Amino acid sequence: MNNKFVQNNLSEDEKIKTKSNFLRGTIKESLENPLTGALNPDDVKLIKYHGSYQQYDRDLESERKQKKLEPLYQFMVRVRVAGGVTTPKQWLVLDKLSSLYGNNTLKLTTRQSFQFHGILKRDLKPTIQEVNKTLLSTLATCGDVNRNVMCNPNPYQSLIHEEVYGIAREISNYFLPKTTAYHEIWLNKEKVSRIPDAEPIYKHTYLPRKFKIALAIPPHNDVDIFANDLGFIAIEENKKLIGFNVCVGGGLGSTFGNKSTYPRLADVIGFTPKSRVIEVAETVIGIQRDYGNRSDRKLSRLKHTIDDRGLEWFVNELNIRLGWNIERPYPYKFVSNGDKYGWLKGTNDKWYYTLFVEHGRVKNKEGYTLKKALKEIAEIHKGDFRLTGNQNLIIGNVSKNDKENIETILKRNGIINNKLTGLRKSSMACVALGTCGLAFAESERYLPSLIDKLDKIILKNGLKDDAINIRMTGCPNNCARSSLGEIGLVGRAIGRYNLYLGASHNGDRLNSLYKEMLSEENILNELEPIISIYAKEKKKQETFGDFVIRKGIIKKTNRPLQVLQ
CATH class of the missing domain: 3.30.413.10 (Sulfite Reductase Hemoprotein, domain 1)
Structure with missing residues (x-):
C-alpha cells in the first residue's frame, strides 16, 4: 500500500479504531455505568458504527449548568433502510419505538433513513433490539463505513x-x-466460532x-x-x-x-x-x-x-x-x-401517493396529526412506505380500491393541503439545534417560519407553483445539502446565516456565496428584489438558479461538474 498518509501522526479516531477490537471498545461497560447518562469518550466515537450518535439537549444546557448537573445526554438512533422502502408492519414498530423511547417523533432523513431522537442510554439496547426484530438494522448507518x-x-x-x-x-x-x-x-449473541x-x-x-x-x-x-x-x-x-x-x-x-x-x-x-x-x-x-x-x-x-x-x-x-x-x-x-406530489399510477398498475413531510419530521400538532394519520394508514395498508431523498414519503403500491380510504385518513388528520407553495414543497432542513452538537444556528425549527415570510413575496409575484429549491443547514457540514439549493442558507451563529445562490435545479451545479452573516430581515431584503425580477424577466421554463446566473446576480461556481470522455 503506497499511502502518503501512513505516518505516526494518525488522527485520534484512527487510534480509537485500531484498539477497538473491531468496534467493541468498552461499549458494554459504558452502557452498564449508572453514574452518567454518557458513554466513555472512545465509545462515543465507536457507537456511531452501531448506528447512534451521543447528543445532549442543548435547550437545557444553561439550566443544567446552573444546577451543577451534567448535560442531559441522549442518543440519536438511525435505522438503515436501503433504497428507503419499508413495510407497514415495520412502520408500526418504528412509530411505537419513537413514542416509547424517543421524543414522540420520527425523522425522515435526506438519505432515506429513519432517525429517533431523545433516546436515553438505558433505552438504547431495547430500541436497537426492537428495530432488528423488524428485519431492519442500525448497523453502519454512521461511522467510517459505507452508509x-x-x-x-x-x-x-x-x-x-x-x-x-x-x-x-x-x-x-x-x-x-x-x-x-x-x-x-x-x-x-455469543460468538458462533473461535475464528477471530x-x-x-x-x-x-x-x-x-x-x-x-x-x-x-x-x-x-x-x-x-x-x-x-x-x-x-x-x-x-x-x-x-x-x-x-x-x-x-x-x-x-x-x-x-x-x-x-x-x-x-x-x-x-x-x-x-x-x-x-x-x-x-x-x-x-x-x-x-x-x-x-x-x-x-x-x-x-x-x-x-x-x-x-x-x-x-x-x-x-x-x-x-x-x-x-x-x-x-x-x-x-x-x-x-x-419530488412529484399527489397520486401517480405506477407501471405495475398500483398507485403511489407522494406526501410532503416538512423537513422530514413526522409528528402531531394541532390541526395536523401526521404521525397519527400514518399509523392509521399502516394498520390497513397492504403496500409499502417509500422514503425519498428529499425527506418526503411515498405511500406505495396502493390498489385502486384502497385509494379512497387512504385519502380519507389524510384529509381527516389535516394532512392534504393544496395551498402549499412550490418553494415550501421544495425545502429541506437538517435537525440542527437543539440536539445536534455541531450546529451554530437553527434550521429545521426555523425554516418553516422563514418560508411563511418568503411565501408572501412568492405569492405577491405570482410564483405559487414555482418549485424554487431552498435548503437550510445549521452548519457547513451540509446534512440537508444546502450547497445544492437554488437558495442555500447555512447557519453561522444564532439568527445569522450565509446566503448562497445559483445551484442548478437538477443537482449538477453547486451554488455560490452571495452574502454573509445575514439576519432574517437581511435575508428577506436581499431575496425580495431578486424574486421580483425573476418573476418579471425569467424565460419560459427557466429555473431560479439559472436565472440568477444569467442576470449576473451571482457567478457560476468555479469548479463545474466533469464528465470524462
Missing part, C-alpha cells in the same frame, strides 16, 4: 426501477461490516471517513447523485437496464475558515455493465481505504483523495485494480432533483 445506500424510490417513473432497487439492496448488504460486535453488544473477527473489505481500521453511495434513474436526480462519494447513474436501452455511468468524489461538507475544505460534486468517469457494479464499488472503496487521509479528518473524504492525486490518477488506479478499463460514459439527462 445507507440511496435509490430512486419512485417505481412509476421507470420500468427498470425494481431492478435498480434490487442492486441498491445488494450493494447495501455487501458492504456491511463483518464484525460480530454489533450482534454481541445489542442482540446478546476480520474485515476483508474495510480491514481493521475501516475507512478514513464516511462513505456514501447512491443510484439514480434519469431523468430524475432525486437522490442528488453528485453529492455522493460514489454514484451510479442508470442507463437503459430499449426499456432495459444495461449498466451505470460511474461518478466519484462528491461530498458537500466544509469548515468555516478552512479553505482546504469545500463542497465538491462527483465527476462522471465512465460506464460499467450492471453485472460489475459490486466489483467497481469494492475497488473504489479499496482505493479510498488505502490512500485516504488518516491524519486530518477534515481532509479525509474521497473528494480530497481525488483532488490531492488527480482524477486521471484515480481512474488509472481503478482500471489497474479492476484488471479492465471502464468504458466511456453513456449520454444521460437529469431535469430535476425534487
Whole structure:
C-alpha cells in the first residue's frame, strides 16, 4: 500500500479504531455505568458504527449548568433502510419505538433513513433490539463505513426501477461490516466460532471517513447523485437496464475558515455493465481505504483523495485494480432533483401517493396529526412506505380500491393541503439545534417560519407553483445539502446565516456565496428584489438558479461538474 498518509501522526479516531477490537471498545461497560447518562469518550466515537450518535439537549444546557448537573445526554438512533422502502408492519414498530423511547417523533432523513431522537442510554439496547426484530438494522448507518445506500424510490417513473432497487439492496448488504460486535453488544449473541473477527473489505481500521453511495434513474436526480462519494447513474436501452455511468468524489461538507475544505460534486468517469457494479464499488472503496487521509479528518473524504492525486490518477488506479478499463460514459439527462406530489399510477398498475413531510419530521400538532394519520394508514395498508431523498414519503403500491380510504385518513388528520407553495414543497432542513452538537444556528425549527415570510413575496409575484429549491443547514457540514439549493442558507451563529445562490435545479451545479452573516430581515431584503425580477424577466421554463446566473446576480461556481470522455 503506497499511502502518503501512513505516518505516526494518525488522527485520534484512527487510534480509537485500531484498539477497538473491531468496534467493541468498552461499549458494554459504558452502557452498564449508572453514574452518567454518557458513554466513555472512545465509545462515543465507536457507537456511531452501531448506528447512534451521543447528543445532549442543548435547550437545557444553561439550566443544567446552573444546577451543577451534567448535560442531559441522549442518543440519536438511525435505522438503515436501503433504497428507503419499508413495510407497514415495520412502520408500526418504528412509530411505537419513537413514542416509547424517543421524543414522540420520527425523522425522515435526506438519505432515506429513519432517525429517533431523545433516546436515553438505558433505552438504547431495547430500541436497537426492537428495530432488528423488524428485519431492519442500525448497523453502519454512521461511522467510517459505507452508509445507507440511496435509490430512486419512485417505481412509476421507470420500468427498470425494481431492478435498480434490487442492486441498491445488494450493494447495501455487501458492504456491511463483518464484525460480530454489533450482534454481541445489542442482540446478546455469543460468538458462533473461535475464528477471530476480520474485515476483508474495510480491514481493521475501516475507512478514513464516511462513505456514501447512491443510484439514480434519469431523468430524475432525486437522490442528488453528485453529492455522493460514489454514484451510479442508470442507463437503459430499449426499456432495459444495461449498466451505470460511474461518478466519484462528491461530498458537500466544509469548515468555516478552512479553505482546504469545500463542497465538491462527483465527476462522471465512465460506464460499467450492471453485472460489475459490486466489483467497481469494492475497488473504489479499496482505493479510498488505502490512500485516504488518516491524519486530518477534515481532509479525509474521497473528494480530497481525488483532488490531492488527480482524477486521471484515480481512474488509472481503478482500471489497474479492476484488471479492465471502464468504458466511456453513456449520454444521460437529469431535469430535476425534487419530488412529484399527489397520486401517480405506477407501471405495475398500483398507485403511489407522494406526501410532503416538512423537513422530514413526522409528528402531531394541532390541526395536523401526521404521525397519527400514518399509523392509521399502516394498520390497513397492504403496500409499502417509500422514503425519498428529499425527506418526503411515498405511500406505495396502493390498489385502486384502497385509494379512497387512504385519502380519507389524510384529509381527516389535516394532512392534504393544496395551498402549499412550490418553494415550501421544495425545502429541506437538517435537525440542527437543539440536539445536534455541531450546529451554530437553527434550521429545521426555523425554516418553516422563514418560508411563511418568503411565501408572501412568492405569492405577491405570482410564483405559487414555482418549485424554487431552498435548503437550510445549521452548519457547513451540509446534512440537508444546502450547497445544492437554488437558495442555500447555512447557519453561522444564532439568527445569522450565509446566503448562497445559483445551484442548478437538477443537482449538477453547486451554488455560490452571495452574502454573509445575514439576519432574517437581511435575508428577506436581499431575496425580495431578486424574486421580483425573476418573476418579471425569467424565460419560459427557466429555473431560479439559472436565472440568477444569467442576470449576473451571482457567478457560476468555479469548479463545474466533469464528465470524462
